[in-house]
Amino acid sequence: MNRIFAPLKQKANYKSNTLNSNVLTLLNMKTKNTTLYFYILFLIPFFSQVIAQNKSITLRDKNNTYLDSIKKTFVKNNMIARVDSLWMNELTSLNTFNALPSDIDSATTDQKVDLELPTELLKSRLAAMNSKSPFNIEYNPQLENVIKSYLKYRKKSFGRLMAISEYYFPLFEEALAKANIPLEIKYLAIVESALNPKAVSEMGATGLWQFMYQTGKQYNLKIDSYIDERHDPLKSTEAAAKYMTSMYKAFGDWDLVLAAYNSGPGNVSKAINRSGGKKNYWNIRKQLPKETQGYVPAFLATMYLYEYHASHGIKPEKALVKHFATDTIMIKKQMSFKQISDLIDIPIAQLELLNPSYKLNVVPVYDNQKHYLRLPQDKIALFTSNEDKIYTYADYQSNLREKPLMISMTIAAKNTGSKSKTTLEKTKYYTIQKGDTLGSIARKHSVTIADLKKWNKIGNDILALGKSLKITLK
Numbered sequence: 235m236n237r238i239f240a241p242l243k244q245k246a247n248y249k250s251n252t253l254n255s256n257v258l259t260l261l262n263m264k265t266k267n268t269t270l271y272f273y274i275l276f277l278i279p280f281f282s283q284v285i286a287q288n289k290s291i292t293l294r295d296k297n298n299t300y301l302d303s304i305k306k307t308f309v310k311n312n313m314i315a316r317v318d319s320l321w322m323n324e325l326t327s328l329n330t331f332n333a334l335p336s337d338i339d340s341a342t343t344d345q346k347v348d349l350e351l352p353t354e355l356l357k358s359r360l361a362a363m364n365s366k367s368p369f370n371i372e373y374n375p376q377l378e379n380v381i382k383s384y385l386k387y388r389k390k391s392f393g394r395l396m397a398i399s400e401y402y403f404p405l406f407e408e409a410l411a412k413a414n415i416p417l418e419i420k421y422l423a424i425v426e427s428a429l430n431p432k433a434v435s436e437m438g439a440t441g442l443w444q445f446m447y448q449t450g451k452q453y454n455l456k457i458d459s460y461i462d463e464r465h466d467p468l469k470s471t472e473a474a475a476k477y478m479t480s481m482y483k484a485f486g487d488w489d490l491v492l493a494a495y496n497s498g499p500g501n502v503s504k505a506i507n508r509s510g511g512k513k514n515y516w517n518i519r520k521q522l523p524k525e526t527q528g529y530v531p532a533f534l535a536t537m538y539l540y541e542y543h544a545s546h547g548i549k550p551e552k553a554l555v556k557h558f559a560t561d562t563i564m565i566k567k568q569m570s571f572k573q574i575s576d577l578i579d580i581p582i583a584q585l586e587l588l589n590p591s592y593k594l595n596v597v598p599v600y601d602n603q604k605h606y607l608r609l610p611q612d613k614i615a616l617f618t619s620n621e622d623k624i625y626t627y628a629d630y631q632s633n634l635r636e637k638p639l640m641i642s643m644t645i646a647a648k649n650t651g652s653k654s655k656t657t658l659e660k661t662k663y664y665t666i667q668k669g670d671t672l673g674s675i676a677r678k679h680s681v682t683i684a685d686l687k688k689w690n691k692i693g694n695d696i697l698a699l700g701k702s703l704k705i706t707l708k
Contacts, residue, residue: 337442359541363538371418381535384535409475416538420522425529427442431587432586443470485499493505494528496529537595560588563614564607567628570596578609585609612621670697672695681706
């Protein structure tokens with residue numbers, strides 16, 4: 235019996251082993267497929283990122299290629315002197331001077347400073363300054379302390395400020411001279427902002443002359459989302475000159491004008507009343523706010539350091555770019571500093587320095603108002619010689635920006651000549667009325683009888699009263 239069933243048993247064992255082998259094979263395949271599945275899932279983000287990066291690179295390359303193709307056609311004038319980039323880097327590093335106004339605020343005029351400067355020598359120098367100035371520059375211990383403090387702690391800063399002032403002082407002097415204001419007022423911008431047009435105080439006072447928002451508006455300085463003319467050197471200086479003029483009419487003394495500029499005319503008037511009607515700054519100084527008590531000494535000390543810098547070993551750094559080496563051009567289409575920088579190869583930091591009133595680094599165009607861009611003279615020549623090409627590039631970049639969906643659909647329909655939209659806009663329906671004929675309807679809508687028959691599949695001239703006719707307007 236065993237011999238009889240042995241072949242059957244062997245056959246069954248073979249089938250069992252084969253089945254087990256197939257099962258194992260399937261399991262192995264399933265395991266491999268599962269592993270492959272998870273591996274693919276793992277790689278999808280990587281490939282997506284690569285594809286996205288390649289797409290970004292392609293778009294960027296396309297943009298750069300278009301930029302390069304435009305720049306290759308630019309007309310250049312190599313005879314005009316180029317701006318020294320190292321100097322501009324120094325000029326745009328305005329954070330260096332941020333510490334000076336805080337030094338002025340915290341300066342104590344009553345604390346003696348250990349510095350070798352004979353009092354008698356200082357007196358004679360102040361007297362010489364006083365003889366040619368409308369300010370009351372007289373020696374007193376408080377002023378001596380401030381001068382010595384600056385010489386001891388801010389000597390290097392003044393050397394650099396003297397270089398920056400070669401850029402700003404000429405335009406200050408022009409505005410002050412027009413308003414018949416003492417030219418020494420230019421030193422006040424150092425006390426106020428350390429010649430940083432982007433300076434903003436904790437109270438919100440802004441710009442070279444530190445105008446508050448309402449004061450800026452009062453003197454017609456434009457302030458909106460794009461522009462803050464409190465940062466504009468020319469316009470803010472003109473506004474400061476107007477303010478100084480009005481204060482001088484009120485007090486008749488330039489020292490008191492400075493005090494009023496710092497603390498307001500109301501505080502100066504109160505100090506005069508509290509001191510029994512005295513009108514010399516030094517006589518009412520103790521009645522003024524604490525900050526204002528050090529304000530005029532800081533101004534006079536700054537004036538002294540500029541006048542006698544050589545005697546104290548202060549070496550002004552030379553300004554290689556002065557204000558008269560720049561010019562302005564009216565911008566006809568909105569452009570960003572980045573676009574201008576790419577097109578005419580000028581650092582964005584330099585554009586920010588020359589055009590500090592543009593808050594978003596964009597020169598806007600709106601309300602038919604004229605907005606100007608200040609550039610070095612060699613860049614002015616480059617811009618004006620290639621103005622059309624520059625604006626073409628600005629348009630090109632503007633068209634790359636994502637637009638709202640409805641606008642995009644409208645543009646797409648126009649570009650593709652969408653028939654459905656065109657038909658909808660140009661098709662109307664007319665209800666046949668008593669007395670109408672094909673001829674009268676055709677004349678009324680400036681179409682032909684043949685077209686009416688074609689559009690409405692009419693084979694004869696008979697019209698059914700009340701029926702609508704389709705009319706496609708041309």
